[in-house]
Amino acid sequence: MNRHELLEFDRKHLWHPYASMSAPPPVNLAIAAKGTRIRLDDRQELIDGVSSWWCTAHGHNHPEIVAAIREQAEKFAQVMFAGFTHQPAIELAAALIKRTPAGVNKVFFADSGSVAVECAAKMAIQYQYAKGKTQRSRLAALRGGYHGDTAGAMALCDPEGMHHVFGAYLQKNLFLPQPHLRFEEEWSESEFTQIEELLERHKKEIAGVFIEPVFQGGNAMRFYHPMYMKHLREICDRLEILLIIDEIATGFGRIGRYFGCEYAGIAPDIMCVGKGLTGGSVTLSAAIASEEVAEVISGTMPGKFMHGPTFMANPIACAAGVASLRLFDSYDWKAKVDAIEIQLKRELETCKNHPNVADVRVLGAIGVLELRTPPTPERVQKLIRETGVWLRPFGNWLYTMPPFITPSNEISTITQAMKQML
């Protein structure tokens, strides 16, 4: 098929994320990607300003990750994880638990972020079941949150957010007020009273609380004060509710710490990771439970955790993960993220007085402009082609999450492109 035929077939037969099939949004035909850039079939290169949906921390096609994938594919591409184990899974789990908070070290691999969230939800329910608290069959989450697109995960997303169509179909979870104090604001104890009251009132029904640490992504693009997490940890301990921290977007350096929970110095009972786990090369995720959660689930009938994806711990994905985590140890990612943060602050804060800008927010390698009126998809596509910068604004948010290896001149190109979209 030539270029025209490929795109024509795509328009007719391929669903794209969050897209119409009858009026499909414009798509670019990618033929290669390397470092910060995605090359299109017409030879234009786009700087990937969103790390291909927040994943490609070390840039596209990092040679060490590619080599790991190739080597593993030549040995074996897949073997079922029931009754088998393999070195890539073992090495990846070892690398992960070297970084997770102490005691959070029982690794359940899954296919995608949403599935890790499903696994964590099931773990929380099964944990309470094993403790004889069968009435604790609901979960709690923060308003403004995003935890994925599968049913269990949608039921944890902001009920007024992107999944509201499915409201009637979903489990009725308890929603806690959205953290209101910003990351950098002064903490005030009264901020937490409403969350505390709600959890107290519903404690007998609640198995676990899900949060995204510090950064609410897909439904808010907003950074909140770490003290909310500290207090949540305390009250969850007191009420014997599990605290599940969804690090799928924040993990692996994106917000300036290896994991977002480090901002509050707390450990979750279950942690979800995904996105950056393989450096954005292959889909893989994990729900990592504490020793206590794993012991309780394993110690009472049925005595095993009832989940098992067909491609669990896929060896190629795990090998990519091992290479990616090794890369984090091999260069000063923190210095790079800090430098990106400083530059994004400097270059985006000049937009504060623009009439179309309602707010500017930067933390780690995330820069967000909240707009009053978002640009039309046609205008976005035109400016992407003109500026050579790939951006994907959604809702009222125009944001960048560049790969950590993005040089400062390209960060400037990205912020310039954002300004043109205003």
Ligand SMILES: *Cc1c(COP(=O)(O)O)cnc(C)c1O
């Ligand atoms: C992206 C994301 C998910 C879902 O991950 P998928 O791999 O898209 O299923 C879950 N939680 C958070 C916080 C995310 O950012």
